[in-house]
Amino acid sequence: MEDVVIRTLEKVTLRDPILVEGLPGVGNVGKLAADYLREQLPAKPLATIYSKFFPPQVYVGEDGIIRLVSNDLYYWKAPTSGPHDLLVLGGDYQGISPEGQYEITERVLDYCSGLGVHEVYTLAGFAQGRVVEQPRVLGAATVAAHVEALKRYGVVFSRNDPGGGLIGASGLFLGLGRLFGMEGACLMGETSGYFVDPRSAEAVLKVLGRVLGIEIDFTALEAKAKEIDRIAQKIHEAEQRTGEPTPTPGSTPREDLGYIG
Numbered sequence: 001m002e003d004v005v006i007r008t009l010e011k012v013t014l015r016d017p018i019l020v021e022g023l024p025g026v027g028n029v030g031k032l033a034a035d036y037l038r039e040q041l042p043a044k045p046l047a048t049i050y051s052k053f054f055p056p057q058v059y060v061g062e063d064g065i066i067r068l069v070s071n072d073l074y075y076w077k078a079p080t081s082g083p084h085d086l087l088v089l090g091g092d093y094q095g096i097s098p099e100g101q102y103e104i105t106e107r108v109l110d111y112c113s114g115l116g117v118h119e120v121y122t123l124a125g126f127a128q129g130r131v132v133e134q135p136r137v138l139g140a141a142t143v144a145a146h147v148e149a150l151k152r153y154g155v156v157f158s159r160n161d162p163g164g165g166l167i168g169a170s171g172l173f174l175g176l177g178r179l180f181g182m183e184g185a186c187l188m189g190e191t192s193g194y195f196v197d198p199r200s201a202e203a204v205l206k207v208l209g210r211v212l213g214i215e216i217d218f219t220a221l222e223a224k225a226k227e228i229d230r231i232a233q234k235i236h237e238a239e240q241r242t243g244e245p246t247p248t249p250g251s252t253p254r255e256d257l258g259y260i261g
Contacts, residue, residue, distance in 0.1 A: 003100075004107040005050045012046065012075055012115075014085040018212065019112050019182075021089045022123040023071065023169045027191035029125030030170060032201035032221075034090040037208070040216050043074035043088050049108060053100025054093050069093055071104070073111075082213065084119075087112060094169050105172040113180045120177045120184035121211070123204050124170035126162060127193030131232065135200040137207050140166055141185035142174055150185055153207050162188070195232060198224035 022034025037043075049071040058066040071091030078085050089108065095101040109117075126138055139155040140162070141147045147157055165171065170186050177184060187207055189200030202221045209216045 001050070001052065003052050004104055006047050006107060006111050007050070008047045009045050012077075014075060014087070014115055015078070016083060017075070017085040017087050017112075017115055017117050019087045019089065019117045019120045019173075019184075020123065020208070021120065021169060021173045023089070023091055023094050025094070025168060025170065026125035026127045026193050027189075027195065027197035027200055029189045029191055029197055029200045029204060030123040031090060032196065032198055032224075033123045033189075033205045033208070034088055036201065036221055037205060037216065038074050038076075038088045038090060041076040041086070041088075041214075043076040043086065045072065046075045046087070047073040047111065049073065049091070049104065051095065051100065051104050053095040053097060053104055055096055059092070071108070073108070084212070086212070087115065087117065101168060101172055102176070105169060105176050109173065109177055109180050109182070113182070117180075118182055120173055120182050121208060122166075122170040122173050122184070122186040123201075123208070124166070124168075124186055124188045125191040125193070125197060125200055126188040128190050129193060131192050131194075132190045132200070135190035135197075135203045137203050138162070138188040138190065139185055140171075140174070140188070142178055142183045146183065146185045150187075150207070150211070153210050155187065155207060195228055198222075198228060 020034060020037065022030035024031045050068055054069045057069050059069065060066050069092040071089060074088045076086040095104045137155050139150045139157050166186055174184055174186060187204045189204040191197040191200040198221050202218050202225065205216055
């Protein structure tokens with residue numbers, strides 16, 4: 001097996017497609033957002049990515065059938081009035097080593113470049129180490145034009161956040177993307193970092209939907225957010241009964257929490 005294998009499931013011709021990446025990371029914000037976008041469009045399977053840089057693992061379904069862990073690329077053709085089709089990248093894991101991150105990202109970008117991609121949006125979570133009731137969406141972009149455009153949608157570009165830069169796929173798809181002639185931006189939803197965070201994913205998707213001119217029904221995602229809120233409240237009540245301290249912004253060093261992914 002090669003280090004990275006991309007198996008095309010269907011040959012398609014796309015109209016000036018935009019790539020949207022959302023892989024597992026902090027709060028699973030990017031993955032939740034990408035998966036929800038894919039379901040709502042709905043997008044169709046285009047290619048499956050296998051790699052030696054993913055964990056040596058297979059998943060076992062409810063029917064007892066296994067599948068190798070992977071990343072998956074989906075496509076959506078916009079109505080005739082829309083200027084761009086979309087590619088949505090999601091999956092089970094990011095690469096488990098720096099070499100793997102670079103190799104997988106480069107191969108996927110090369111594949112997408114062949115489909116005509118010139119613009120990339122990466123979706124991620126930004127851990128704050130505390131519960132965030134109304135998450136902001138922070139941004140980072142490849143060019144000033146994207147910064148100014150995203151500011152109009154309420155995206156925050158902070159001098160200090162993210163302090164350590166973008167880590168993982170959300171950063172590499174932008175950095176390496178420029179080598180393929182692609183520009184774009186990362187949209188980061190604030191999250192505690194302690195739970196899967198549908199509310200942060202919704203905040204990110206609301207911005208992305210406005211940027212891309214796509215209407216998204218958030219009913220199902222809002223229901224997931226309420227369920228997470230109930231779970232978090234139960235954990236908080238249990239901690240109070242046992243006397244264990246709940247996490248606070250100062251209980252863990254910020255530099256350990258400021259991970260983007």
